[in-house]
Amino acid sequence: xxxxxxxxxxxxxxxxxxxxxxxxxxxxxxxxxxxxxxxxxxxxxxxxxxxxxxxxxxxxxxxxxxxxxxxxxxxxxxxxxxxxxxxxxxxxxxxxxxxxxxxxxxxxxxxxxxxxxxxxxxxxxxxxxxxxxxxxxxxxxxxxxxxxxxxxxxxxxxxxxxxxxxxxxxxxxxxxxxxxxxxxxxxxxxxxxxxxxxxxxxxxxxxxxxxxxxxxxxxxxxxxxxxxxxxxxxxxxxxxxxxxxxxxxxxxxxxxxxxxxxxxxxxxxxxxxxxxxxxxxxxxxxxxxxxxxxxxxxxxxxxxxxxxxxxxxxxxxxxxxxxxxxxxxxxxxxxxxxxxxxxxxxxxxxxxxxxxxxxxxxxxxxxxxxxxxxxxxxxxxxxxxxxxxxxxxxxxxxxxxxxxxxxxxxxxxxxxxxxxxxxxxxxxxxxxxxxxxxxxxxxxxxxxxxxxxxxxxxxxxxxxxxxxxxxxxxxxxxxxxxxxxxxxxxxxxxxxxxxxxxxxxxxxxxxxxxxxxxxxxxxxxxxxxxxxxxxxxxxxxxxxxxxxxxxxxxxxxxxxxxxxxxxxxxxxx
Amino acid sequence: xxxxxxxxxxxxxxxxxxxxxxxxxxxxxxxxxxxxxxxxxxxxxxxxxxxxxxxxxxxxxxxxxxxxxxxxxxxxxxxxxxxxxxxxxxxxxxxxxxxxxxxxxxxxxxxxxxxxxxxxxxxxxxxxxxxxxxxxxxxxxxxxxxxxxxxxxxxxxxxxxxxxxxxxxxxxxxxxxxxxxxxxxxxxxxxxxxxxxxxxxxxx
Numbered sequence: 001x002x003x004x005x006x007x008x009x010x011x012x013x014x015x016x017x018x019x020x021x022x023x024x025x026x027x028x029x030x031x032x033x034x035x036x037x038x039x040x041x042x043x044x045x046x047x048x049x050x051x052x053x054x055x056x057x058x059x060x061x062x063x064x065x066x067x068x069x070x071x072x073x074x075x076x077x078x079x080x081x082x083x084x085x086x087x088x089x090x091x092x093x094x095x096x097x098x099x100x101x102x103x104x105x106x107x108x109x110x111x112x113x114x115x116x117x118x119x120x121x122x123x124x125x126x127x128x129x130x131x132x133x134x135x136x137x138x139x140x141x142x143x144x145x146x147x148x149x150x151x152x153x154x155x156x157x158x159x160x161x162x163x164x165x166x167x168x169x170x171x172x173x174x175x176x177x178x179x180x181x182x183x184x185x186x187x188x189x190x191x192x193x194x195x196x197x198x199x200x201x202x203x204x205x206x207x208x209x210x211x212x213x214x215x216x217x218x219x220x221x222x223x224x225x226x227x228x229x230x231x232x233x234x235x236x237x238x239x240x241x242x243x244x245x246x247x248x249x250x251x252x253x254x255x256x257x258x259x260x261x262x263x264x265x266x267x268x269x270x271x272x273x274x275x276x277x278x279x280x281x282x283x284x285x286x287x288x289x290x291x292x293x294x295x296x297x298x299x300x301x302x303x304x305x306x307x308x309x310x311x312x313x314x315x316x317x318x319x320x321x322x323x324x325x326x327x328x329x330x331x332x333x334x335x336x337x338x339x340x341x342x343x344x345x346x347x348x349x350x351x352x353x354x355x356x357x358x359x360x361x362x363x364x365x366x367x368x369x370x371x372x373x374x375x376x377x378x379x380x381x382x383x384x385x386x387x388x389x390x391x392x393x394x395x396x397x398x399x400x401x402x403x404x405x406x407x408x409x410x411x412x413x414x415x416x417x418x419x420x421x422x423x424x425x426x427x428x429x430x431x432x433x434x435x436x437x438x439x440x441x442x443x444x445x446x447x448x449x450x451x452x453x454x455x456x457x458x459x460x461x462x463x464x465x466x467x468x469x470x471x472x473x474x475x476x477x478x479x480x481x482x483x484x485x486x487x488x489x490x491x492x493x494x495x496x497x498x499x500x501x502x503x504x505x506x507x508x509x510x511x512x513x514x515x516x517x518x519x520x521x522x523x524x525x526x527x528x529x530x531x532x533x534x535x536x537x538x539x540x541x542x543x544x545x546x547x548x549x550x551x552x553x554x555x556x557x558x559x560x561x562x563x564x565x566x567x568x569x570x571x572x573x
Numbered sequence: 574x575x576x577x578x579x580x581x582x583x584x585x586x587x588x589x590x591x592x593x594x595x596x597x598x599x600x601x602x603x604x605x606x607x608x609x610x611x612x613x614x615x616x617x618x619x620x621x622x623x624x625x626x627x628x629x630x631x632x633x634x635x636x637x638x639x640x641x642x643x644x645x646x647x648x649x650x651x652x653x654x655x656x657x658x659x660x661x662x663x664x665x666x667x668x669x670x671x672x673x674x675x676x677x678x679x680x681x682x683x684x685x686x687x688x689x690x691x692x693x694x695x696x697x698x699x700x701x702x703x704x705x706x707x708x709x710x711x712x713x714x715x716x717x718x719x720x721x722x723x724x725x726x727x728x729x730x731x732x733x734x735x736x737x738x739x740x741x742x743x744x745x746x747x748x749x750x751x752x753x754x755x756x757x758x759x760x761x762x763x764x765x766x767x768x769x770x771x772x773x774x775x776x777x
Contacts, residue, residue, distance in 0.1 A: 253636055347579060349652060
């Protein structure tokens with residue numbers, strides 16, 4: 001009779017067969033024990049131990065997941081399913097925001113910076129893990145982590161996926177993190193029964209494409225006056241239905257309109273006047289952008305973007321401030337406010353229009369979706385007793401949507417995985433926190449016009465569109481290289497091996513040894529281990545397990561989707 | 574209503590141009606009355622100045638010219654921008670400039686407003702504040718009997734002053750007879766038909 005390895009678990013007696021396959025990841029591995037019907041229930045949680053001769057393998061804090069009674073030719077058999085201690089990882093929560101990108105997109109807020117190993121330690125602590133080792137994790141990247149009562153095990157698995165690593169529970173009950181493919185070779189023992197060697201060219205694409213968050217520009221736009229018409233549409237003021245027959249020049253001082261279209265009477269006239277006073281000379285929409293600040297309406301040339309911008313909608317929504325940031329008194333870094341400049345009449349009794357472009361003193365807000373500046377007070381020029389359109393410009397942060405796809409422009413870099421492509425298309429990795437910024441019209445507070453005699457206040461320089469932008473591309477490129485290299489690791493062709501041994505062999509999984517199985521029955525006790533592969537087809541593959549885990553984590557996934565939508569529509573996290 | 578800047582801080586009222594002609598920007602106008610244009614909307618009516626000097630019934634148009642029959646905004650606030658007649662020279666701080674008959678422009682040595690500063694010499698604009706024309710010195714054009722009205726030549730300047738060549742008619746004499754070419758002082762009695770001005774002193 002073959003030498004049978006033993007299994008012990010509190011309250012379990014009379015076993016006839018057992019098996020366990022220890023695999024990578026956060027999903028607990030399963031030990032199956034067939035035994036005779038027990039007089040009492042086994043202990044729910046306990047230590048699981050295998051023994052063969054003097055070799056023992058222990059797994060602490062295991063959980064009896066289920067028990068089924070079946071009848072086979074030998075009689076009634078109870079099938080117990082016991083999970084290793086990773087069943088505990090299904091619970092718990094962690095909150096924190098780490099590696100938060102600064103609003104200028106150039107760097108990380110140092111108060112939030114954490115290395116991957118530091119993040120992993122936080123996650124293990126939240127999982128109540130005492131015995132873990134993260135020293136094998138690559139430590140150069142700074143992935144942005146937004147945890148809001150998130151499951152720490154799920155977040156740890158996501159982090160490892162991003163870094164090309166695996167979470168491995170060892171037979172010494174220490175949880176380690178290994179880069180994929182890094183580990184020991186399978187032992188060459190006299191008890192070896194079978195050997196199977198090969199190589200596993202991974203099912204991989206022709207290339208990996210890293211895509212960042214929507215690129216941000218800071219540009220100076222010329223503005224054109226618009227108004228709200230009676231049906232609610234926003235139009236150039238010369239197209240408004242209540243425009244006076246002689247044009248707008250004779251009306252609008254202080255935003256008051258007395259001489260609208262002569263065909264309007266009664267309540268219609270009152271409504272038209274209300275709309276004129278609300279919007280005419282107060283609302284100005286972005287209309288063009290160029291190096292000379294005077295491009296015709298509809299003409300957009302933005303440095304750093306070499307495709308066509310045909311429609312203003314490609315630039316919407318605007319943001320509410322600049323790409324450039326400032327540090328508040330409380331130490332918070334925030335985007336600087338958008339800048340409105342112009343040449344206009346400032347209602348001085350000299351009736352002179354400003355000849356130099358200056359910051360507009362009136363307060364304003366920005367309708368970001370429509371690209372409209374809304375002033376608290378009307379603004380215009382004077383010319384020979386009539387009102388004329390002022391020269392106004394808005395310097396603000398914005399994205400650019402592609403003319404064809406209507407999707408925002410994003411930083412992207414691609415690396416090839418095959419010299420001869422097979423036509424698979426790239427694997428896309430989306431990293432929203434990698435945001436390329438281009439400052440076309442910088443705000444430079446160091447350039448001011450000195451104050452005049454008599455205490456006249458100094459005037460800050462106005463922004464100008466430049467042919468060359470101040471961009472953070474070098475930094476984004478640097479970070480993207482790390483992400484691409486980590487992703488490519490998963491697709492390296494690995495040499496594989498699958499060995500089985502007689503008896504209980506204490507082989508611990510690592511980054512290379514992906515599965516170890518132990519089993520015992522009337523036929524004997526065996527160990528089987530796989531190098532850079534998985535041998536147990538009854539166990540879902542690592543990818544299948546990750547997919548199931550992500551579905552379980554649907555709440556966190558939904559939150560990330562909402563966060564991405566907010567960023568797309570408002571530029572805010 | 575308000576707007577950033579000095580003119581925006583002033584008190585403005587709506588008016589209708591009843592003068593029969595276009596009113597220039599910053600013109601001095603004579604208030605002729607008021608009307609309820611519609612519920613909740615009251616506008617002054619204005620015409621071209623037709624008297625020497627201003628007491629309380631003259632205002633200044635805003636920066637837009639206003640066609641006949643159309644509406645605009647006017648003000649009488651301190652520091653209002655006013656159109657002046659550059660043929661009379663350049664206004665200086667403290668001088669009296671005011672309306673005269675048949676012109677939209679302020680004239681020198683005319684009561685009604687005192688000059689603060691010329692704000693735009695090219696467009697002949699000055700910043701002024703009200704100084705109601707309530708008293709003047711002059712000279713009888715003919716003998717002026719007691720209890721009768723007569724015509725007085727308006728004089729301006731120090732001492733006896735200089736004849737402005739403008740006459741004030743219908744000045745009432747409540748005192749004794751005054752011979753011709755006598756120096757007199759007259760006072761504004763209010764906008765009462767027929768007895769706006771009264772002699773209050775005369776050379777013997």
